[in-house]
Amino acid sequence: MQPPRRCLLLLSLLYFVLLPGTWADLEEAFTVRLLQFSTFQNTSSVDTEGLGLLEDIELGSLDKHTRKIRFRQPWVRPALPRSDWDTIENMIKIYLQKFHHLVNEGAVQKDVPYPFVAQCMAGCTIYPNKTSQTFAHVAYNGQDFLSLCVDNATWLPSQDTDLSRYAQAVLQNYTAFTELVEVLFNDTCIDDMERLLLYGKTVLERKKLPVATVFACTPSPAQLLLVCRVTGFYPRSISVAWLRDGQEVPPGPDTNTSAILPNADLTYQLRSVLAVAPHDGHSYACRVRHRSLGTRSLLIPWGNSEVVLIAGLVAGLLAVVAVAAVMVLWLWRRRKHRQMEESTSRNSILSKEA
Template identity: 85%
Template sequence: MQLPRRCLLLLFLLYPFLLSGTWADLEEAFTLRLLQISTFQNTSFVDTEGLGLLEDIELGSLDKHTWKIHFHQPWVRPALPLSDWDMIENMIKIYLQKFNHMVNEGAMQKDVPYPFVVQCIAGCTLYPNKTSHAFARVAFNGQDFLTFCVDNATWLLSQDNELSRYVRDVLHKYTAFTELIQVLFNDTCIDDMEMLLHYGNVALARQELPVATVFARTPSPAQLLLVCRVTGFYPRSISVAWLQDGQEVPPGPAINTSAILPNADLTYQLRSVLAVAPRDGHSYACRVRHRSLGTRSLLIPWGSSELVLIAGLGAGLLAVVAMAAIMVLWLWRRRKHQQMEESGSRNSILSKEA
């Protein structure tokens, strides 16, 4: 399923917000995120886009004209009672009205030039031990601006300037708003996420195998760059390492690995580059570990990038090749036998005629 272009753009714009988390976090925890981009063209026109994500599964988006929720997964609406969705929509509308008014008022007070963009992300993370963590962050024109500390219900400055201090002080005056955030993301968010996890367990269990290739670039005669490109995998968590003569190359300046980036088909990709000396006498391979591979690894030797070896599957692959060879040999012999019988039959007929 392809993402709508508008939602895909929203994901790319907010992608730096989504990069937090380690291999263990993504394997063992689930995060519900609400993303918002509000473009303030002037004091009377604000263009707002919203997106809800469970991990990286798109749950729904906000209609920019009516502020109603459009569901993008068939199991999202049944996960909560209709009355809950009505309440959520009403709260969104009230929030956006107050948000737009507060931002415009602050812009006029501090002579902020239009247009400008405000990005927000808020949500909660549920861990296997049933503990949880709520979060809320605000960015202004693509730069981190404020962070909400749930523990003591305060807004912290991500950048210290007159505008950020003014907005922080205004938010601290809205004690009811702060209390609402705490209730929503400490209690309601977790309760709703547990229901979504139950209804969306099949989508969350989706796995796509990685496809990897290794190729080389030569920026100078004294340097060879080995590039391991891995793409098409899901879920996002993955481990990519370089092996030299079978031993893992430790992290260092010789290895440059990109961030994990999204593909348009809801899978992921990354690149890892290893700098080596040309003709140094060593063998190199790129090793990929991913949940879809189970306990196996994907191993791509340099110089054999078209050959993809999965450790642990060697015997199975050899068995398949052997069976195919036996079938081809059997078919060849059978055809040869038929040709010999037909030839003998023709010779017999000719001899009788003679």
């Protein structure tokens, strides 16, 4: 079976489609991923889709019926002239015809049962220090199949099967293609990434403030989980930490932070959970640091309702006691004053009678 050797040809074409700017001033790493999904129902029926992503931003996709590129961001199409897009689309159509033929030929030769899915992912990451890293992976039916070691241009099987060894041998013997991959990954990806970052600068450099909330849940009477939910922020990099009595809680078994997940509006979200003992007497707060905040931090304290309630009751009782004491003192003084007036009046009457 020979899908891997053709898989990266599509990806190389998609590089020209989706990696059309400078990155000398980058403040964080950016990764472009090119994805191909081919579902082979039988020897005559196959559906193929392609997708290009910059981080989680969808740049473009491949219409599985017309083989035309659908631009998902308005700043991708202007990166290349219209004539270049037409040439690229024609090249993709030719590639897919050969890809489908070769995969089916390999499947018959190696007795691969239908239906099955071939998936390919390739791309590159560039870093603020101007270094880069490229990658290519092939999957078969959702399982890792092959990966490319770009440093020495060798394919490494992800599973020890007859099929993976066969595909590895085919790719290793295809030296012209390996050389093409090296040029594309080591040069073209980075060069085209510059143009892509330039055209998408407004979107990529935008800053969205994080919104954070803290709440608690009780999975058991002996455990309290404090949850800090942070959402709506961009760019992706963020720091979330818990503070106990003003001191940062180090990572450990009591802390658990989720992966950073994308929102539908091209922002991100995550959750951080801290396990504490109920009524442990400490104060807790969630601290958020993000580029959009500059040198400031978000500090969201956890309000323990029981402590607030108890404090409120104590304050109320103290107020009642204070009012009662004042009333008692006032009544006592008034009574004392009345007794003195009555005594003075009585003495006056007795003096007149005498």
